[in-house]
Amino acid sequence: MAESMEAIIEANARATPPARPGPMEFGVMSVSDVTKDPVTGQVPSEAARLKDTMRQAIGAEQAGFDVFAIGEHHNPPFWSSSPTTFLAAVAAQTERITLSTSTTLITTNDPVNLAEQYAVLQHVADGRVDVMLGRGNTAPVYPWFGKDIRQGLALALENYNLLHRLWHEDVVDWSGQFRTALQGFTSIPRPLDDVPPFVWHGSIRTPEIAEQAAYYGNGFFANGIFWPVDHFRRLVALYRSRFVHWGHGTAAQAVVGLGAQVFIDRRSQDALETFRPYFDHSPVYRGGPSLETMVEQTPLMVGSPQQVVDRVLAQHEVYGDYARQMFLVDHGGLPAELVQRQIDMLGEYVLPELRKEIAAVRDPGAVATPSHADMMLAKYGDGPARQPKPKENRGDNVTGTSPYTDSDPDQRVELPRIFE
Numbered sequence: 001m002a003e004s005m006e007a008i009i010e011a012n013a014r015a016t017p018p019a020r021p022g023p024m025e026f027g028v029m030s031v032s033d034v035t036k037d038p039v040t041g042q043v044p045s046e047a048a049r050l051k052d053t054m055r056q057a058i059g060a061e062q063a064g065f066d067v068f069a070i071g072e073h074h075n076p077p078f079w080s081s082s083p084t085t086f087l088a089a090v091a092a093q094t095e096r097i098t099l100s101t102s103t104t105l106i107t108t109n110d111p112v113n114l115a116e117q118y119a120v121l122q123h124v125a126d127g128r129v130d131v132m133l134g135r136g137n138t139a140p141v142y143p144w145f146g147k148d149i150r151q152g153l154a155l156a157l158e159n160y161n162l163l164h165r166l167w168h169e170d171v172v173d174w175s176g177q178f179r180t181a182l183q184g185f186t187s188i189p190r191p192l193d194d195v196p197p198f199v200w201h202g203s204i205r206t207p208e209i210a211e212q213a214a215y216y217g218n219g220f221f222a223n224g225i226f227w228p229v230d231h232f233r234r235l236v237a238l239y240r241s242r243f244v245h246w247g248h249g250t251a252a253q254a255v256v257g258l259g260a261q262v263f264i265d266r267r268s269q270d271a272l273e274t275f276r277p278y279f280d281h282s283p284v285y286r287g288g289p290s291l292e293t294m295v296e297q298t299p300l301m302v303g304s305p306q307q308v309v310d311r312v313l314a315q316h317e318v319y320g321d322y323a324r325q326m327f328l329v330d331h332g333g334l335p336a337e338l339v340q341r342q343i344d345m346l347g348e349y350v351l352p353e354l355r356k357e358i359a360a361v362r363d364p365g366a367v368a369t370p371s372h373a374d375m376m377l378a379k380y381g382d383g384p385a386r387q388p389k390p391k392e393n394r395g396d397n398v399t400g401t402s403p404y405t406d407s408d409p410d411q412r413v414e415l416p417r418i419f420e
Contacts, residue, residue, distance in 0.1 A: 026326075068098075114131075225328060
């Protein structure tokens with residue numbers, strides 16, 4: 001491709017909404033595990049766990065959280081194989097909260113399917129949607145979907161390159177390594193108001209994903225659960241520096257999100273005592289460092305409300321101003337009533353204090369996660385949003401141009417395909 005580096009950077013900058021100052025968001029996320037309660041010995045059914053999670057998503061809005069996110073898995077002991085179906089049901093029962101994923105598998109899902117499913121969800125939820133892309137942590141899922149785990153990183157890079165184009169171009173001609181070529185293809189429906197959902201690239205270990213997030217001017221989510229803080233400090237620093245390199249703004253304008261597992265009680269001793277059996281029998285934690293070591297060295301937050309506030313403020317000191325803090329509250333067999341108590345206590349005792357304390361130290365220009373309204377304003381200003389209206393060609397775009405009556409070549413942003 002003969003395009004100059006300056007042209008590449010300029011094209012990317014045009015495709016990225018400018019950062020908007022705003023408050024930090026707080027959210028609840030679930031990985032949807034169906035795990036035995038080590039205290040009672042009971043294992044919930046998949047149906048019970050799914051319905052409990054839905055009630056918790058609705059409860060998160062009522063408790064004052066800004067975001068609810070669900071993971072994607074295709075193996076027991078998880079239930080969330082179809083995040084868009086679940087989030088659409090939550091959207092119908094909520095009014096304000098942003099609905100997201102705490103991983104959408106960019107490696108094993110077809111980008112065409114992702115483009116269309118999340119566009120439909122975006123319409124259903126009136127724009128209260130963003131998406132976090134990741135490779136996942138379950139190796140067998142690759143062959144189940146006809147993929148090779150040894151190509152996981154290449155799949156993540158190429159598949160998002162295609163997904164980005166499907167959301168930003170009416171008609172896509174494309175060929176790559178991992179799927180059938182596309183000729184004259186239009187992903188339907190077009191994103192709500194022709195503005196795609198905001199995209200996060202989530203990672204726990206991979207600098208190439210931080211680079212990809214920076215290249216596109218998207219958000220980078222350091223899913224800090226289970227790993228030492230210094231590891232994620234380096235990934236976030238890399239993302240910020242490369243965000244600047246690709247011409248999207250200053251390092252402070254890069255959109256950073258963090259994850260942490262939380263368990264609180266009124267007294268720290270009670271929190272540690274109640275949480276310990278869930279930690280000791282967790283399929284992730286058991287056999288590793290002690291609860292006290294993990295609390296000290298990783299973003300696992302177990303203690304009183306004030307201790308959780310202090311831990312989040314300490315993350316602000318490590319990472320600077322960041323846009324979104326997500327809390328995992330339901331992992332490891334915690335019963336539904338205890339999970340809901342966590343959400344309610346966080347909403348009553350932690351969120352108000354955190355918002356007050358962070359407002360006092362947060363730079364007035366620190367960026368917020370772009371909302372649908374922000375991205376519409378960046379694209380259209382005070383003008384009307386595009387509402388695509390199809391022509392009568394019934395989908396044969398190969399010999400024509402756009403299948404829409406309002407097609408405008410200036411609305412299509414051609415980006416370099418360096419990640420193919």
